Amino acid sequence: MFFFSIFLSNIFITTVHAESFYEAEYISDIYMNKHQVSTNTTLYQQARVFRESGTNKMAFCLEPFRFFDESKPYSPTITPRNLTPEQIDRISKIAHFGHGYKDHITMKWYAITQMMIWQAADPINDYYFTDVLNGNRINLYQNEIQEVNNLIREYETLPSFNNTSYTIVEGNKLIIEDHNNVISSFKSNDINLIDNRIILDNLRSGEYTYTFTKQDNFYNHPTIFYQSNESQNLMETGDLSDLQASFKVKVMNTKIELSKIDKDTQSTIPTGEASLDRAIYKLYDTNDNLINTFTIKDNQAVLNNLNFGKYYLIEDTPGVGYTLDTNKYEINLTEDNPVIQLVLENKVIEKEITIEKKYGDNNNLMNEQDISFNIFNNKNELIDTVITNEHGIIELKLPYGKYKVIQLNSKEGYSKVEPFTIEVNNTTPEKIELKDLRIPVPNTHTSNKLSLLQLIFQIIIILL
Numbered sequence: 001m002f003f004f005s006i007f008l009s010n011i012f013i014t015t016v017h018a019e020s021f022y023e024a025e026y027i028s029d030i031y032m033n034k035h036q037v038s039t040n041t042t043l044y045q046q047a048r049v050f051r052e053s054g055t056n057k058m059a060f061c062l063e064p065f066r067f068f069d070e071s072k073p074y075s076p077t078i079t080p081r082n083l084t085p086e087q088i089d090r091i092s093k094i095a096h097f098g099h100g101y102k103d104h105i106t107m108k109w110y111a112i113t114q115m116m117i118w119q120a121a122d123p124i125n126d127y128y129f130t131d132v133l134n135g136n137r138i139n140l141y142q143n144e145i146q147e148v149n150n151l152i153r154e155y156e157t158l159p160s161f162n163n164t165s166y167t168i169v170e171g172n173k174l175i176i177e178d179h180n181n182v183i184s185s186f187k188s189n190d191i192n193l194i195d196n197r198i199i200l201d202n203l204r205s206g207e208y209t210y211t212f213t214k215q216d217n218f219y220n221h222p223t224i225f226y227q228s229n230e231s232q233n234l235m236e237t238g239d240l241s242d243l244q245a246s247f248k249v250k251v252m253n254t255k256i257e258l259s260k261i262d263k264d265t266q267s268t269i270p271t272g273e274a275s276l277d278r279a280i281y282k283l284y285d286t287n288d289n290l291i292n293t294f295t296i297k298d299n300q301a302v303l304n305n306l307n308f309g310k311y312y313l314i315e316d317t318p319g320v321g322y323t324l325d326t327n328k329y330e331i332n333l334t335e336d337n338p339v340i341q342l343v344l345e346n347k348v349i350e351k352e353i354t355i356e357k358k359y360g361d362n363n364n365l366m367n368e369q370d371i372s373f374n375i376f377n378n379k380n381e382l383i384d385t386v387i388t389n390e391h392g393i394i395e396l397k398l399p400y401g402k403y404k405v406i407q408l409n410s411k412e413g414y415s416k417v418e419p420f421t422i423e424v425n426n427t428t429p430e431k432i433e434l435k436d437l438r439i440p441v442p443n444t445h446t447s448n449k450l451s452l453l454q455l456i457f458q459i460i461i462i463l464l
Contacts, residue, residue: 018073018074018075019052019053019073019074019075019076020053020054020070020072020074021050021051021052021053021068021070021226021234022050022051022053022070023048023049023050023068023070024049024050024051024056025048025049026046026048026049027046027048027107027108027110027111030047030107030108030111030129030140031044031046031047031129031130031131031132031133031134032044032047032111032114032115032127032128032129032130033127033128033130033134033137034065034118034126034127035125035126035127035128036125037124037125037126038124043064043065044130044133044134047107047111047114049107049110057236058099058100058110058236058237059235059236060095060113060114060117060235060237061114061117061118061232061233061234062091062121062225062232062233062234063082063121063122063232064118064121064125064127064232065122065125066232066233067231067232068231068232069230070231072228072229072231073228074226074227074228074231074234075226075227075228076224076225076226077224077225077226077227078224079225080225080227080233082233083121087120090120090152091117091120091121091235092223092238092240093152093155093156093240094113094116094117094120094148094152095113095117095235095236095237095238096216096218096223096237096238096240097148097151097152098110098112098113098148098237099113099237100219100237101151101218108141108144109144111141112144112148115127115129115145116148117235129141154182155214155216155240155243156243157180157182158180158182158243158245159178159180159186159212159245160177160178160179160180161176161178161245161247162245163245163247164247164248165247165249165250166247166248166249166250167249167250167252167308167335168203168249168250168251168252169251169252169254169305169306169307170203170204170205170251170253170305171305172307173200173201174198174199174200174201174203174249175197175198175199175200176199176200176247177196177197177198178197178198181196183212184196185214186212186213186214186243186245187212187213187215188212188213190210190211191210191212198210200249203249203251204251205251205252205253206250207248207249208248208250208251209246209247209249210246210247210249211244211245212244212245212246213242213243214242214243216239216240218239219237220239221238221239222238222239223235223236223237223238223240224236224238250335252335252338253304253305253338254304254305254306254307254308254338254339255302255303255304255338255340256302256303256333256339256340257300257302257340257342258281258296258301258302258313258344259299259300259341259342260276260279260296260299260300260301260319260344260346261276261299261343261344261345261346262276262345262346262348263345263346263348264348266345270319270321270322270348271321271348271399271400272321272348272377272398272399272400272401273321273377273378273399273400273401274319274320274321274322274349274399274400274401275319275320275322276296276319276322276346277295277296277298277299278296278320279295279315279317279318279319279322279344279346280293280294280295280296280315280316280317281293281294281295281313281314281315281316281344282313282314282316283303283311283312283313283331284311284314285309285310285312286309286310286311286312291306291311292306293316296319296344306333307333308333308334308335308338309332309333310330310331310332311330311331311332311333312328312329312330312331313328313329313331313342314328314329315327315344315346318346319346320400321348321349321399321400321401321425322346322347322348322349322400323346323347323349323427325344325345329342329344348399348400349399349400349424349425350397350400350424350427351397351398351424351426351427351428351429352395352396352397352429352430353394353395353396353397353398353429353430353432354393354394354429354430354431354432355373355388355393355394355395355396355405355432355434356432356433357371357388357393357394357436358392358433358434358435358436359410359411359414359436359437360435360437360438361437361438365435367388367390367391367392367393368388368392368410368411368436369389369390369391369392370387370409371387371388371392371408371409371410371436372385372386372387372407373385373387373405373406373407374405375398375403375405376403376404376406377401377402377403378401378403380404383403385408398422398424399424400424401423401424402422402423402424403421403422403424404419404420404421405419405420405422406419407419407434410436411436413438413439414436414439415436415437415438415439416436417434417435417436420432
């Protein structure tokens, strides 16, 4: 309508002149009555055509109870008096789809169009066809009237997605179907239409507005209204203003950020020789369909642009040296909550170690108190020094890994045990029994007698 307003304004500014009209031929066998309720007056007539002088273009009456004077001049306008914008729109569409539209070429269509225009322009009064001049009321041309109304309704029908907003995740395809089946009559420079559907793909993050336009160029000129101060107003059929439909699309990024930590230390640094990396997780939807399988790397994982919805995260394989996390994590991605951060904890494998230290001989062992041991990790780093209690016991807990244990001291006269290894790869408690044995004392008496005999033997050899 805005385009037509500018177009008509330019016409009227540059070519302001009066137009004239006349009553032309009668339409045979079609009779019409107009009943004015306020005065209880009925006017009757045979259907007759209005035409523009000079061009003979057909026109329609807009004021059924005002007399026509063909000697009076008319001025064109796009805002006729005494009509609301809604009436102007309705009358324009009746004229457009009435007489002259496609196969509506017989003169009965002129009478039908005029009758419908009267009903729209002056709806408080009554208009009907009669069987003869000033005859009985008849329901004539009901199918034709319905056809015009159907054409108007079809023209006014917008795609079902008009004024709708859609939100999708980047990388996803958006398929929009027009359930009103009218999109084919609209055009857009932004989108290709496939059948009755719009398919949008490869949209980047952002907000988009798509507009469709229905253009009508059947007559190739606009609808024009003509006014006179001394005669009834008229109009000439033309094209309708463009019809527009639109929808919006919001494209968002979603993200699930996962961080892996040690449950005991609440740190990303693994305990012992364990590793938080290489843990394997599986992501499922609410129907238990596997969506993704991924591995923790550098204590983290990021899942980008999953569709909105609920998911469940389950650890399938823990990192080396850690126990399986049996929790089931629910994740709900929404437009209001597109980024979710989740901290995943694992408990390191630990073993309870009991070292029992005794000394003596095999037949008489006693608890050995205050014996110290150094414990080294696989990097030969000292991680702890432990000491036996009054019962000769050391109780400790070691995380996953392999350790070397070295005894530092013992009771006087007793040997130390050789360095030994503890390997922690499960949680089953382990008890290690150690004993220090008495160091043997050399037999010095026997040794001296042997040395004297050797000396005598050597002297005899010399004398010989």
